Amino acid sequence: MKNLKSRIIAPFFVVIGACSGAEPTTYTQTQKDSITLMTAEDVSYQPLNPARGDASPQAGVLWGDISKDVASGMVLKFSDGFSSPPHIHNITYRAIVISGAIHNDDPDAANMWMGPGTFWTQPAGEVHITSAQSGVGGTGFLEILEGPYLVQPGELAFESGEHPLNLESSNMVWMNADQMNWIKVDDIEDGPEVTLLWGNLSESALSGSMIRLPPGYQANLSTHGGELKSVIIQGNVTHTVAGVTAPTDINAGSYFASAENIPHTLSCNIETACLVYIRTEGRFQIK
Structure with missing residues (x-):
């Protein structure tokens, strides 16, 4: 069995920036129907x-x-x-x-x-x-x-x-906005980090990544060109889709998903960092 001590991460085509809450958005009924939230207690x-x-x-x-x-x-x-x-x-x-x-x-x-x-x-x-x-x-x-x-x-x-x-x-390589100098970023400190686990982030390709949110950090997560499936791996998160779902506290083992271009607002608790697994088709955005 291979046990790798490091992993080189290919370019992400991910936008990471400061988050001030999800922007008000009008969604079609099809987009609304694609939004799924399953708490760990409901599994x-x-x-x-x-x-x-x-x-x-x-x-x-x-x-x-x-x-x-x-x-x-x-x-x-x-x-x-x-x-x-x-x-x-x-x-x-x-x-x-x-x-x-x-x-x-x-x-x-x-x-x-x-x-x-x-x-x-x-x-x-x-x-x-x-x-x-x-x-x-x-x-x-x-x-x-x-x-x-x-x-x-x-x-x-x-x-x-x-x-x-x-x-x-502990052997994963995590990359933050400062290290992603090939993409557009806002001026942030102690922001989210990303590690690519499998696949690639080219257009329409499947991939799996993990996002690490610092304690107390709020971010908007969405995809471009494909659906989003996501599982909370660690930490306590408050999840909402502005104008569609009410804020819901979710923890490890909870799941949320949607079609493309729907920002999910994730607020990590102030006690510990939050790990979130995401499976996407193509690029994703954190801001």
């Missing part, structure tokens, strides 16, 4: 593998349908001390630890506990195990670009040509 969970009974991880689907051939996102909860048998998946997934400590590696690998904010990938067909640390358990966000999501015996292993990645949160 409905079911056993990922009912045959394992209480030992099964619990899956809460945020979007899509993991039983069908569609892109999906879900929150997985692993119980204290959970450990899977060696297995494979039929498709590749990407994931981020939300809480606790999770191990995901070859069956014979020593435990390498991944903490909150850590990003990992699991290629289709590769035998591995997944565990949650005793005493703390583990919760993660998991995303697939195709389905269905199946757990299969290790004997069915196959080579997909992909390679796994474990990127510990």
